[in-house]
Amino acid sequence: MRTWLNSFAGFLPLGVLWLGPLLAGLLAVLYGALDGAAWFALFEHPQLWPALALSIGIGTLSLIISALLAFWIVAGLYGGRLWADCSSLMGGFLSLPHLAFAIGLGFLITPSGFIARIIGSIAGWAVPPQWVTTQDPYGLSLVAVLVLKEVPFLIWLISALLARPDISQTLKGHFRVSQSLGHGGASVWLRVFIPQILPRLKWPLLIVWFYGASVVDVALAIGPTQPPPLSVIIWADLNNADPAINARGTAGALFLTAALVGLALVWVVLKKVFLPAIWKFFTRGPSRRRTPTITSGMLLFFFCAIYAMVFVILCVMSIGTLWPYPNLFPTEVRWSAWQQFIMSPAPLLNSLSLALASMLAALGLAVFWLETVPEKLDAALLVFAIMAIALPSLLVADGQYLAFLRFGLNGTWLGVFLAHLTQVFAYVFIVLKGPYRAFDPRYRAVSLGLNADPLRFWSAVKLGMMKPALAAAAAVGIGVSIAQYVPTQLIASGRLTTLPIEAVTLASGGSRPLMAVFALMLAVVPALAFLVAARFGRKPL
Numbered sequence: 001m002r003t004w005l006n007s008f009a010g011f012l013p014l015g016v017l018w019l020g021p022l023l024a025g026l027l028a029v030l031y032g033a034l035d036g037a038a039w040f041a042l043f044e045h046p047q048l049w050p051a052l053a054l055s056i057g058i059g060t061l062s063l064i065i066s067a068l069l070a071f072w073i074v075a076g077l078y079g080g081r082l083w084a085d086c087s088s089l090m091g092g093f094l095s096l097p098h099l100a101f102a103i104g105l106g107f108l109i110t111p112s113g114f115i116a117r118i119i120g121s122i123a124g125w126a127v128p129p130q131w132v133t134t135q136d137p138y139g140l141s142l143v144a145v146l147v148l149k150e151v152p153f154l155i156w157l158i159s160a161l162l163a164r165p166d167i168s169q170t171l172k173g174h175f176r177v178s179q180s181l182g183h184g185g186a187s188v189w190l191r192v193f194i195p196q197i198l199p200r201l202k203w204p205l206l207i208v209w210f211y212g213a214s215v216v217d218v219a220l221a222i223g224p225t226q227p228p229p230l231s232v233i234i235w236a237d238l239n240n241a242d243p244a245i246n247a248r249g250t251a252g253a254l255f256l257t258a259a260l261v262g263l264a265l266v267w268v269v270l271k272k273v274f275l276p277a278i279w280k281f282f283t284r285g286p287s288r289r290r291t292p293t294i295t296s297g298m299l300l301f302f303f304c305a306i307y308a309m310v311f312v313i314l315c316v317m318s319i320g321t322l323w324p325y326p327n328l329f330p331t332e333v334r335w336s337a338w339q340q341f342i343m344s345p346a347p348l349l350n351s352l353s354l355a356l357a358s359m360l361a362a363l364g365l366a367v368f369w370l371e372t373v374p375e376k377l378d379a380a381l382l383v384f385a386i387m388a389i390a391l392p393s394l395l396v397a398d399g400q401y402l403a404f405l406r407f408g409l410n411g412t413w414l415g416v417f418l419a420h421l422t423q424v425f426a427y428v429f430i431v432l433k434g435p436y437r438a439f440d441p442r443y444r445a446v447s448l449g450l451n452a453d454p455l456r457f458w459s460a461v462k463l464g465m466m467k468p469a470l471a472a473a474a475a476v477g478i479g480v481s482i483a484q485y486v487p488t489q490l491i492a493s494g495r496l497t498t499l500p501i502e503a504v505t506l507a508s509g510g511s512r513p514l515m516a517v518f519a520l521m522l523a524v525v526p527a528l529a530f531l532v533a534a535r536f537g538r539k540p541l
Contacts, residue, residue: 014365014381018425021418022388025399032402033254038247042255045248051230052259058139058229059213059260062146066208069147069299070154075189076296078162086300087159093152093307095475095530097483099500100522102145102218103507103515104310107317109133109141112325114313120326128325134222142223146212148306157204161197207390210260214392217485217500221507230256234394238401238490250402253394260392311523317516337513341521348521351482351498353413354420355525359477361417362425363470369429370436371458378433385426396422397487404491411493419487424477431476435469467536475533479526499525 033039042048077083108114111128119125134141198205214231215223223229234256237249317323318337320330341348369381388396400419401410409415463470485500492501499522506515 014369017361017418018365018421019384021400021403022384022396022422024403025396027399028402029250029254029395029399032247032250035247035251037244038251041244041248042251045233047227047233048230051227051233052256054139054224054227055213055229055231055256056259056263058143058146059209062143062150062212063205063209065143065147066150066154067205069151070158071189071194073151073296073299074155074158076293077300080293082297082300086155089300089304090152090156090159091530092527093303094156095479095526096307096523097479097526098145098149098215099217099221099483099485099503100519101149101310102222103503103519104314105145105148106134106222107313107516108309114309117326117328121328125326135225137224137226139224139229142219145218145222146215148303150208151303153208154201154204157201158197161200203386203390206264210390210392213260214256214394216394217504220504231392231394235486238394238398250398253392253398257392257395314516314520314523318513318520321513337511337517340514341517347497347499347502347518350496351525354417354498355478355481357417358420358424358481359428359474361421362428362477363474365425366429366432366473370432375437378437381429382433385429388422388426393486397490400487401490410491411495413496415491416488416496419491420481420484422487423484424480427480428473428477431473432469436466471533471536475529478529482522482525
């Protein structure tokens with residue numbers, strides 16, 4: 001009876017603040033999609049099927065390239081001198097939001113961008129080349145942004161798996177056996193390591209695919225326009241003042257989600273039928289080929305160079321008010337964009353308040369759950385957490401918009417906070433669950449022998465031992481909240497502005513120095529959070 005009461009007490013605040021808004025949003029979008037006229041209007045849209053094909057193509061291509069590059073880099077560097085540095089760099093790369101990176105990369109690859117200026121200064125070009133590098137009709141620039149952002153994410157996950165003692169020892173044993181059978185390093189990775197790692201990455205890979213096929217803010221900044229991805233069409237419908245078009249947007253969000261889920265199920269069936277035969281065909285016979293150490297190191301250097309160039313170009317663009325082509329450097333430098341940003345601090349203050357509040361709430365809810373609820377119930381909560389992350393943000397945010405209308409939460413700070421908490425708690429719980437459940441229970445047994453109450457044990461012993469995991473979860477929560485665009489724009493209803501909202505608005509036409517300032521702040525705030533977390537995780541209490 002006491003265990004049941006503790007479990008209910010642990011679930012109650014989580015149900016009110018997180019699970020309730022999540023389920024209410026999903027139920028509201030299902031109810032809103034019952035409008036038959038909205039579905040007829042959706043299927044009559046002239047760009048529906050080309051946009052859907054484009055969205056699926058972008059998501060699939062970015063996933064395949066990201067997975068191939070991630071495994072290529074890991075296979076070449078694992079166990080070598082650069083491996084520890086590679087893992088640390090990936091964590092730093094993750095702190096840069098997709099939108100900020102897309103804006104910076106756009107400055108690099110546009111026809112009048114920095115790369116074209118370097119080539120033009122050598123070739124003697126007087127005018128920018130007629131290249132289609134951003135918003136190309138095939139979405140290749142969007143794919144490039146997604147790949148450059150998802151590869152560090154996948155490498156970070158793979159390195160975390162390889163750091164687990166059980167997996168590490170198993171793979172080392174398989175490596176020795178495979179070498180004795182005549183297999184080289186590359187052959188072992190292809191035939192042994194990857195088949196064992198891939199099943200453990202099924203959910204992250206699914207999330208990467210769903211995100212690439214349904215992303216909105218990055219697609220608005222650098223994606224194609226004729227036709228745009230289906231997510232952009234749905235986003236335009238959801239922001240339209242006409243209720244009939246709004247309903248079409250709700251139907252579109254559900255249609256896109258259903259299409260992605262259906263394709264995922266088809267892939268599960270085809271994978272069991274065809275993938276083993278294909279894999280066996282390409283891996284038949286032993287091979288003494290070594291792991292691609294040199295090319296892996298070159299790829300790591302390429303990623304470091306791209307990220308460094310993006311950050312530098314954003315810094316220069318933020319003060320370069322006059323930068324005519326083909327000059328390599330601005331001819332006029334002013335701080336007017338920074339002054340304008342400082343004089344109107346509402347976007348930064350709103351983003352910081354939402355990030356800190358949602359992070360603290362998510363951290364408190366996660367710790368309260370893990371302290372009061374038995375571990376066997378974690379699996380059920382994990383399903384909802386993965387659902388909150390994997391489902392397209394358009395679907396969840398639109399559902400919450402419809403649900404919050406009935407409670408008067410739209411246009412309020414509290415409504416936006418609850419929308420942020422949906423994503424932030426899911427990430428914080430996933431990051432914190434493993435380290436927290438792995439805590440050695442013998443410490444608690446010793447504290448009971450010393451007559452220490454649970455609160456004193458947690459504050460005096462467990463908090464100090466768990467602070468690296470808590471700090472990492474807090475940094476992840478801040479980074480997730482800062483990057484939220486779709487739920488903020490919908491729930492705020494124009495009454496609350498944040499860093500990503502201003503950045504997307506400026507990306508569609510506005511002051512380029514001011515856009516660079518907002519992109520920089522989008523990158524700086526999460527980076528500072530990760531730096532503080534790294535420092536706090538080492539500093540004794």
